[in-house]
Amino acid sequence: MTNNSTSWSKYYTPKHVAKDIVSMLPQDFNPTKVIDICAGSGNFLDAAVKKWNDIKAVGIDISLNDINKENKYTLHQMDALNLELLSNTIKSNSEEVKVVLANPPFGKLENSEKYLNKKKKLNSIHNEAVKIKRIEALMLVSNLKLLNVGDYFGAILPENFFTSIRLANFKEMFLNEFTEVVIGKKEKYFSSSDVKTRIFIGKYIGSNKSIKLQNIKSKLLIKSNYSLHRGIDNSKLLSAKSIDNIEVVHFSNFKGIQKLERYYPKTKGKERLIISKNDTLILRVGRNSGFSYQAKKEYINKYVSDYFYLLKGIKLNKKEHQILQSVLIKKRKGVATNYLNKIDIMNSIDIVLNRRRYLD
DNA sequence: TGAGGTGGTGCGCGGATTGA
């Protein structure tokens, strides 16, 4: 869904996934129309037509180069993020029972504000989608626009939709529009990518309650007797050794083998990022994110890099390290790269500490 | 020689905080 539409083609919905999603819809649901506004190669439409022979199929995409024109689908080449154009193209008809299917593009969307229609009364979920600048969020808003109460929506959504803090408010608003929600397991559906996704299915009910958006960051203010710090930004690390510099523990290897020589100037105010005895290093990002271990002797009095969160103020025993690690690994987030955020790590530490209190 | 596997990232963005 860009000018360079071929770049998205590797993310076309695999046939078997389209079939799975269609088969996950209730057996007694018999739609008269299927719409896919990110039609791509048309696999969703094919799967729907195969299941419901008489269904009317409508496909929209910014490029219709890869869809089989021999099928008698109604096709529109257009930018589905343009809500006004979308509503003018797909007229709402209360007689129809619809299933709307989508494998939206994922990614950052610059200039998302251009999709706001300032003439109309501002729609809060649309505003939120524009604010977070994610193309999948705006595409979901476009999909919502097509739904009437009782219709079903099925989609492949990126993992961050379900786990990211930045998208949390949007997710809450979106889920509020549905009932009978089914969320699939985390899967890599696209062989050419590391991207992790989940299937979403829901029955549209429309939003009728106002949502109180939570200030998620306020959770960071939880008082505790430990402190957790992210290490020094990797891009600011120096390769050259000098008398004024302190060595930085900088690697991404769960065995704890220090591999990269990096340094950082001794800086007032950064003392919290210097490793002490009994501190715990938690790998923040990458395949090994979630691995944690007690600071080795050779790390002491060195800085810690951006690969880690440094846990200070409590000493964990071997068993507690194991528990912390297994909890952290389950909390990994990320579309294409695993990572952990501070809230997740703090929650995981709390689990370990609660266990300690219980045993005491 | 290229596809799939494995180990490892640099940095832009935007909100929060600092300090002039």
Added chain:
DNA sequence: TCAATCCGCGCACCACCTCA
């Protein structure tokens, strides 16, 4: 008060390596 700086988030990643 507001510009500068800090800091946390998160990447439809990125760059090798291995092996058929």
